[in-house]
Amino acid sequence: MLGKIDNPTLIVSASYSGDQKYLETRREMQKRIHGSRLEIFEDAAHALFVDDADRFNSLLDEFRAGVVR
DSSP: OOGOOOOOOEEEOOOOOOHHHHHHHHHHHHSTTTEEEEEEETTTOSHHHTTTTTHHHHHHHHHHHHOOO
């Protein structure tokens, strides 16, 4: 189903201390969603928007600016 997504997609994820299986799942998602972008937060946990609010908000603003015309 991921391959059917045809809208701009930003995937944000915590690294979960380098859990390779978790990260590989996110990377596989990014590969299957054409044109998607993956951003990994190394020093954040589940609440990315709290743990690294500045980066999270900047990414959303940048992504939204590229989508909204």
